[in-house]
Amino acid sequence: MSLLRCFSTLLLGAGLLSQANAQSTKAKEYSWKNLPVAKLPVFKKDTVNIRSFGAVNDGFTLNTASINNAIAACSKKGGGVVLIPQGLWLTGPIVMQNNVNLHVSRPAVLQFTADFNQYPLVEGNYEGVKSARNQSPISGANLVNIAITGSGIIDGNGGVWHLGYRDRYTESQWKKKTAAGGIMRDDGKVWYPTEKSKKGAETKNNGILTEGKTLKDFEDVKDFLRPNMVVFTSCKKILLEGVTFQNSPAWCLHPLMCEDLTLRNVFVKNPETAPNGDGLDLESCKNVLVEGSTFDVGDDGICIKSGRDEEGRKRGMPTENVVIRNNVVYHAHGGVVVGSEMSGGARNIFVYDCSFIGSDIGLRFKTVRGRGGVVEKIYAKNISMRNIVGEAILFDMYYFVKAPVGVNADAVPPVTEATPQFRDFYFSDIVCNGASKGIFVRGIPEMHVKNVNLENMTLQVDKGIEIIEASNIKLKNINIISKLNNPVVYVQNSKDVVFNGVQLPKDAKQLFKISGGNTTGIQILGAKDVDQQKDLSFTDGAIPAAVSKFSK
Missing domain, CATH: 2.160.20.10 (Single-stranded right-handed beta-helix, Pectin lyase-like)
Incomplete structure (x- = not known):
């Protein structure tokens, strides 16, 4: 079966092609243009400007309450667009609500604060297990019909969270990193932003919420439990489009147990030095389209x-x-x-x-x-x-x-x-x-x-x-x-x-090396430039009979 036919057959089996497409192409192979598309969210045209809720774009005023109040009010009225207009908007964690499109305009920067105290410990999921984490800059759970769109910038301020590993930095980068304060490991090879971060790094299996553990048990290592920047959990009909997501504290985009997700024309950008700086982590998600996007990240x-x-x-x-x-x-x-x-x-x-x-x-x-x-x-x-x-x-x-x-x-x-x-x-x-x-x-x-x-x-x-x-x-x-x-x-x-x-x-010295006594059924076909006697060697228990078929 050809790769194309396999692709098309599997699409039908997964139920991803529309019934109309399936009927119109019933007697022929599907082209690569007949692609599955996750269900897209649909929003009312009503627009709420965060300025109306007291937000100030001076890069200094903390706008957490203003932005969250705008999102909550928009959702309560049936949804629509919450606009982040031009400006540098400083904020703490934002929680999405049903039927809301958070739209970041082109000249806008949504900047998350460097104040760790603004991010309470919450029950989250990290690297596949239930964990205590700092609250994500943007999050939402059990939501339907949500989006983050526009062509502006969302910056997670990840540099203040990241441990610094000496071998990942140039000399000038290292001087700048360590000049910000923080604490150095005794051997001088690792920099920590705080004592809590250092203690967390030195504690095995830190953050995992095992039976009997509570969030309070992790307060002494809180700063080590870096949040993923955008986390949606058990949500349906999600659109991320056009926005630049950059400088995440840990993973950047983390949809978890979500369905019908479209990620289109986004730019995900983390420095190479960012530990666990993944771009997109699709975890236990179903029906997803990722297209037209650019990733330049640390993991x-x-x-x-x-x-x-x-x-x-x-x-x-x-x-x-x-x-x-x-x-x-x-x-x-x-x-x-x-x-x-x-x-x-x-x-x-x-x-x-x-x-x-x-x-x-x-x-x-x-x-x-x-x-x-x-x-x-x-x-x-x-x-x-x-x-x-x-x-x-x-x-x-x-x-x-x-x-x-x-x-x-x-x-x-x-x-x-x-x-x-x-x-x-x-x-x-x-x-x-x-x-x-x-x-x-x-x-x-x-x-x-x-x-x-x-x-x-x-x-x-x-x-x-x-x-x-x-x-x-x-x-x-x-x-x-x-x-x-x-x-x-x-x-x-x-x-x-x-x-x-x-x-x-x-001009190779040796073309094929066959190794191991368990090797069988090797076929070398159409080998016009291969000399069976000269170009094949057998080691560690492999025998010539391991090559069951050879042809020029």
Whole structure:
């Protein structure tokens, strides 16, 4: 089945195409233009200006009450637009209400205060678990029909919250950071804004609301519990459009357990030095469109999550039916990312017509034993990458832990609900000019990465392809232009891996290295420039019979 047909069939199965579109194209394949669109909010035209509620745009007056009162009054009258007009508007936390469109005009800056006392501790969710956090600058729960629109700027003042890690700063940046006061770690490598922040950093598993813990228990480490900037929880029909969201204390945009979310033409901007400075974290959300947006952030750019470990599995809400199109990601730890908190699963994710420029990794899928969850039916097409620091395409089930050297059969754990799964990926038409490695696939012995289909790619990289503990991997028409060619392709303890028409550097010292006694069913087809005797080597228990088919 072609990638296009798979895409269209899955759209129908997910119920994302309208009935009219389905009927009009019943006898033919759907084009990529027939895209799912989440239900959009609709607002009354009534407009409320925050000035009418006493807001002052002098950059000094705290407008928290004025803005929240305007939102509440607008919602009470049936909704409409709450206007942030020209000016620099200082505020504390803002709470959205039903049927309200918070509109930030082009010459407006909504600036959140640096006063930590304005952000009370609340029960929140961070990195997939229930946690004590400072109240988010913008939040809302159990709402319907909400939006943040306009072309102005919303600034979270994240720099006052961020810990400073010496190795992330230039000399001049470091001097400026430390001149703001704060406290230095004894070794001089980490700067903390306050004593509470330092104590929190030194306390293990800080912020997690376990049984018997209350919010008061975290007052002595409050400043460490940085809020995500925009958090919507269990909301429906959400629109974020046109606005620049910048300088978040932690994650920038965090929709949690939301449905019908459209994010369009926004600019998400965090400094590279920002810890946990993710751009967008879609967690346990359903029916989402992310389009025409730009991300330049301190951590993952566009990230799919669904809870962590047992808590995420109990929630049981996958992120599903997501279209990510026409976006650009600059600096980020990953362009489009799934995981690592994916314990509730992720499925029906479509990524196309996107560019990644200078991100650490392009398409990034990460998990680890203990997470559980199934990531499946992920599609990517028409992706352009340049100057990728690490891997262009990465699947890694050893995220943040060290993979063992060799496999001890007695040490392989059994498959349980805590065993994560990656399966059913379809990627095509990808170009990467510059990366340390083209393709990296690493599963775990008890649960291989499965059913990965890669087609029509040109990858100019330092190192070529590495496949470890994987099954049913198909690579077709992949052109590897690599510099470090010993070997270009490495396969270890994997099954049913097919290389069909893969082009490899002719001057390579070693093309294929097959490793591990569990490697079977390797097929190398259309290998016109490959000498089966000279260009294939077998190590660590692998035997020539592991290559079940070879053809010129």
